[in-house]
Each structure stands twice: as C-alpha cells, then as structure tokens.
Amino acid sequence: xxxxxxxxxxxxxxxxxxxxxTIERLxxxxxxxxxxxxxxRAREAVGPDADVEVLSVAELMADPRVDVVLNLTIPAAHAExxxxxxAAGKDVYCEKPLAATTAxxxxxxxxxxxxxxxxxCAPDTVLGTGTQxxxxxxxxxxxxxxxxxxxxxLTPGHERWHPNPDFYYAPGGGPLLDxxxxxxxxxxxxxxxxxxxxxxxxxxxxxxxxxxxxRRGEEIPVxxxxxxxxxxxxxxxxxxxxxxGFEGAATKAPNIEVHGERGSLVVPDPNHFDGSVLxxxxxxxxxxxxxxxxxxxEAGRGVGLLDFATSPSDQEPRAGGTLGYHxxxxxESLLSSAQSRSAVTVASTCERPEPVALLPAE
Ligand SMILES: NC(=O)c1ccc[n+]([C@@H]2O[C@H](COP(=O)([O-])OP(=O)(O)OC[C@H]3O[C@@H](n4cnc5c(N)ncnc54)[C@H](O)[C@@H]3O)[C@@H](O)[C@H]2O)c1
Numbered sequence: 001x002x003x004x005x006x007x008x009x010x011x012x013x014x015x016x017x018x019x020x021x022t023i024e025r026l027x028x029x030x031x032x033x034x035x036x037x038x039x040x041r042a043r044e045a046v047g048p049d050a051d052v053e054v055l056s057v058a059e060l061m062a063d064p065r066v067d068v069v070l071n072l073t074i075p076a077a078h079a080e081x082x083x084x085x086x087a088a089g090k091d092v093y094c095e096k097p098l099a100a101t102t103a104x105x106x107x108x109x110x111x112x113x114x115x116x117x118x119x120x121c122a123p124d125t126v127l128g129t130g131t132q133x134x135x136x137x138x139x140x141x142x143x144x145x146x147x148x149x150x151x152x153x154l155t156p157g158h159e160r161w162h163p164n165p166d167f168y169y170a171p172g173g174g175p176l177l178d179x180x181x182x183x184x185x186x187x188x189x190x191x192x193x194x195x196x197x198x199x200x201x202x203x204x205x206x207x208x209x210x211x212x213x214x215r216r217g218e219e220i221p222v223x224x225x226x227x228x229x230x231x232x233x234x235x236x237x238x239x240x241x242x243x244x245g246f247e248g249a250a251t252k253a254p255n256i257e258v259h260g261e262r263g264s265l266v267v268p269d270p271n272h273f274d275g276s277v278l279x280x281x282x283x284x285x286x287x288x289x290x291x292x293x294x295x296x297x298e299a300g301r302g303v304g305l306l307d308f309a310t311s312p313s314d315q316e317p318r319a320g321g322t323l324g325y326h327x328x329x330x331x332e333s334l335l336s337s338a339q340s341r342s343a344v345t346v347a348s349t350c351e352r353p354e355p356v357a358l359l360p361a362e
Contacts, residue, residue, distance in 0.1 A: 010081050033055050129358070142279060174225055
C-alpha cells in the first residue's frame with residue numbers, strides 16, 4: 001500500500017469524533033490537521049496528546065500536505081469551505097447536505113470541475129450492510145419489479161440533545177435538509193434517481209428551547225418547515241412517500257419499506273450502517289430476516305471518505321458530489337412544490353451509485 005491520504009478537517013463539532021474514530025483505524029487515511037472558526041474548540045476536540053496539528057482555516061487550506069479537506073462545518077458554511085478547498089487545489093468531502101441551496105452546490109461542482117478536483121458528500125451510512133443488503137435483494141430480483149416505497153423519520157427535534165441546534169431550524173436545516181439526505185440517498189440507492197416531486201410542509205411554534213449544554217433554556221428561532229411530506233416519482237416509475245418531521249413525540253412506522261411485484265422489504269434506519277433487512281415474499285409465510293449479503297460490515301462515519309479518497313480519480317465515488325447534488329435538488333424541489341402547491345420537475349439526475357460487495361470489518 002502507498003502513503004496514506006492526508007485529511008485536513010474543517011469543523012470540530014459534535015460529529016468530528018465519529019469521523020476521527022474511523023480515520024484513525026483505517027491505514028489508508030491519516031488525520032493530519034484540524035481547523036475551526038473557534039480554535040479553542042478545535043484544540044479541545046483534538047485533546048492534549050494527539051499527533052494532530054491544530055491550524056487556522058487559512059493555514060489548513062494552504063498546507064501542501066493536506067490531500068483532502070473534510071468539511072464538517074454547519075450546512076450554511078459547507079459551500080464557502082468547499083470553495084476555499086477547491087481554490088487551494090484540494091479534493092473536498094462534505095458532510096450533508098452538499099450546500100444549503102442547489103445554487104451554492106452547483107457553483108461548488110462547477111468550480112471543482114474547472115479546477116480538476118473532486119467533491120464527495122455524505123451520507124455514507126447507505127454503504128453499510130443495511131441499505132446495501134436491501135439493494136442486493138432488489139438487484140437479485142427477490143421482490144420483483146419495485147413499485148413503491150415509504151420513508152418515515154419523526155422525532156421531537158434535535159434541540160433536546162444538541163448543544164448548538166440553531167442550524168437545524170435555519171435554511172439548510174429542518175427535518176428535510178437534515179435527515180432527508182439519509183432517506184433520499186437510500187431511496188436513490190435502492191430505486192434510482194427522482195424525476196418529479198409533490199410536496200407539502202408545515203411548522204408549529206416559532207421558537208424552540210435548547211435542552212442541553214451551556215445554552216440550555218435559551219430560545220432559538222424556527223425559520224423553516226418542521227414537518228415536510230411528499231411523493232417522489234423515480235425515473236423507474238416507482239413512487240416513494242416521504243415523511244420527515246421534528247413534530248412527532250415518537251413513531252412505530254418503519255424507517256423505509258420497499259414493495260415490489262413479488263415481495264416487500266423492510267430496510268433498516270438509513271442513518272445507521274447496519275440493522276436487519278426483512279423480506280416478505282408474496283404468498284409466503286411472513287417476514288424472514290436476511291443475513292447481511294452486501295456492504296461495509298461494522299462501519300462508521302468515514303467509509304464514504306475512504307471510498308472517495310481511494311477510488312480512481314476518473315471514477316465517480318459512491319458518496320459523490322453528483323449524488324449529493326441530486327439529493328439536495330430533490331429536497332429543494334419538495335420545498336418549492338410545498339410552496340407552489342404543484343408538482344415540480346427535478347432538473348438534475350444521477351446514476352445509482354455502484355453497489356458495495358460484502359466487506360469485512362477493517
Ligand atoms: N451532530 C450529528 O449527529 C450529525 C450527524 C451526521 C451529520 N452531521 C452533519 O455534520 C455537520 C456538522 O454537524 P455538527 O453536529 O458537528 O455541528 P456543530 O455545530 O457541533 O459543529 C460545527 C463546527 O463547525 C465550525 N464552523 C462553522 N462554520 C465554520 C467556518 N466557516 N469555518 C470553520 N469552522 C466553522 C463551528 O465552529 C463548529 O465547531 C453538519 O453538516 C451536520 O448536518 C451531524
């Protein structure tokens with residue numbers, strides 16, 4: 001094996017620790033440096049004894065040793081940080097969504113193409129055994145031609161546990177832009193790209209109260225819909241019904257179900273890498289639990305970065321910018337359909353990402 005790919009992280013908040021754990025156990029990747037607007041937060045996140053440099057954002061971008069910028073900032077900053085990485089000639093892998101708007105995301109992809117660098121985008125949870133086993137079941141014909149899917153995410157809202165939840169209630173956030181990427185990326189992985197959407201949305205209270213951390217009790221404004229629902233029409237003809245809400249105390253609805261002409265599948269939580277896939281064959285004896293047959297076993301956040309950093313440069317990575325853009329476009333189209341109260345054609349498309357063979361834990 002050659003030299004590891006040097007990763008420079010921008011944004012050392014809540015999700016940084018999960019990426020760090022994955023990067024540190026993968027010999028192909030090396031966590032070289034971190035940066036944050038708040039340098040003290042970056043120092044604290046790294047800890048006193050770590051062999052990781054803490055730099056300013058400008059220093060990290062200018063550092064010739066950094067091969068890939070891992071963009072773990074808040075959604076409103078994704079495009080700005082991606083553009084700075086691209087301008088520095090570096091590949092950039094962004095947390096989801098790719099940007100707060102498709103206009104920003106399109107600019108990032110144009111800049112990357114002009115600079116000859118690559119853009120990757122989370123989520124990579126769909127590369128785990130959960131979604132990948134379901135995909136293999138569909139590709140192997142176990143449910144026949146897929147006809148429809150349902151996808152449901154309902155929670156009371158992230159302000160209960162996140163110490164700085166402002167971004168979840170600002171443009172670029174909300175249940176759709178925050179959690180939709182997991183569900184829509186999974187639906188595109190399973191059923192292919194989306195051509196048309198019909199959406200509706202609503203919100204309740206204009207403020208939310210932070211429930212944890214030093215700002216506990218502080219009220220933050222809500223400027224986005226906190227319950228969004230809709231139908232996605234896939235190019236294949238399959239229909240997915242989506243429910244994304246920060247307005248439910250709890251739900252017993254499955255995260256994702258896919259129904260085909262010859263059977264139905266329960267697909268595990270697309271925000272997790274693993275979980276059991278259930279299969280019911282038409283005319284069969286109820287649900288069977290499938291063994292894991294595809295995907296990264298025991299994976300963590302960062303396997304998409306591994307795929308991105310190690311795949312050939314002429315190949316679209318599985319967690320790629322084109323897919324990230326299409327998923328954002330589907331979400332934005334849903335919101336504009338909700339506003340206009342009419343169906344909206346999704347302008348972009350993408351290939352179904354390459355499947356992942358069953359890979360043992362690293
Ligand atoms: N928290 C989660 O459970 C979770 C899970 C999966 C994905 N994500 C995604 O990860 C990203 C980060 O989420 P988080 O929960 O870690 O957020 P966070 O608010 O905890 O951390 C974000 C960090 O980015 C820094 N930052 C913001 N703008 C910056 C800029 N312009 N330059 C440099 N640093 C900047 C902030 O100072 C902060 O330290 C988001 O896109 C989110 O959707 C979060």
